[in-house]
Amino acid sequence: MSLITCNDLTKLYGSKTALNKVSFEIQPGAPIALVGPNGAGKTTLFNLLCGFLKPSNGSVRILDQRPGERSLIGNLAALPQDSLLDPSLSISAQLSFFAQLQGLSKAESLKEADRVLDLVDLRDTAKEKPTALSHGMGKRVAIAQTFIGSPKLILLDEPTAGIDPANAKKIRSIVSEQQENTNFLISSHNLDELEKLCDQVLYLENGSLQQSISLKNQTEKNDFITLTMEQTQTANLVNVIKLMNGIKHVEHSQQDTFIIEYCVNEEPNLEIRLFEMFSQNKLQYKSILRGKRLEDTLFS
Ligand SMILES: Nc1ncnc2c1ncn2[C@@H]1O[C@H](COP(=O)(O)OP(=O)(O)OP(=O)(O)O)[C@@H](O)[C@H]1O
Secondary structure (H helix, E strand, O other): OOOEEEEEEEEEEOOEEEEEEEEEEEOOOOOEEEEOOOOOOHHHHHHHHHOOOOOOEEEEEEOOEOOOOHHHEOOEEEEOOOOOOOOOOOHHHHHHHHHHHOOOOHHHHHHHHHHHHHHOOOHHHOOOOHHHOOHHHHHHHHHHHHHOOOOOEEEEEOOOOOOOHHHHHHHHHHHHHHOOOOEEEEEOOOHHHHHHHOOEEEEEEOOEEEEEEEHHHHHHHOOEEEEEEOHHHOOOHHHHHHOOOOEEEEEEEEOOEEEEEEOOOOOOOHHHHHHHHHHHHOOOEEEEEEOOOHHHHHHO
8 A cells, every 4th residue: 555646746736836746655654744845736736635635636545545535534644833722622522523524422432531641651640721821832743633443544734833942852852653554744943853754855946846755775884974074174174085995985074074975895984984084184074974864965
């Protein structure tokens, strides 16, 4: 079963092309990231996947169904960017209401509300009204809502936007814990966060799919190192690194940052060789990271 298949998916708003012939297929597995600048078409894509919008052209299948099909109820869940909780109902009442919409009895729905609140570590808030929660806690409740009925696929549109670091971290760990039980497609502007959570990245720009990158292959091969130096010490460093054993390519990606591509079989201990070279040349580094950062992958 494919999770999502889009073929030449196109969406026009009047004369504005929000999505232009987007084609991709994604399979079940680790969370998938959807990245792109403001106005790239991410929310439009989410809305098409949920069946809130109809394509102008092309086709989309989600869990092998047409978006909006009844059979997707309980199998597909989405957290819209601006999701709101009902301020007049307790957290438990609104979660159990959504569980009843999926066909659960009143008693079952209350248990389901407790279960999903446990998953986001907010069982204590069951009797509270949303106004008693912080913005970050409210977002976690909204994420709990997507877990109702244990769907096969959950779409999260900017789940950590505007959230304080502690709650954002909590949300990342919730996604990480739940990825064994469900599949996630996550849109975010936080590339570091996506890099930690996702194996595959879809990059949209101006309504077109520009790149589909597998991060897993990169880290499994371990054939990149991202090196950040003290800014004053970068002159001629590219040439020095290029002379080292096993180096395939060195890119001076930003003022103080170098992306080093190397052959692991030829030089399995490149970090140690780099430390030796820094010591010989009296150079100071800020950080050495295994892998190529998503930011550099997308924008190099
Ligand atoms: N209802 C609409 N009517 C007209 N144009 C729209 C409508 N919704 C979105 N657009 C336009 O379509 C393009 C894609 O918008 P969309 O909201 O999908 O982008 P996005 O990637 O989600 O942006 P952001 O990161 O800012 O949320 C933008 O140029 C936007 O102005």
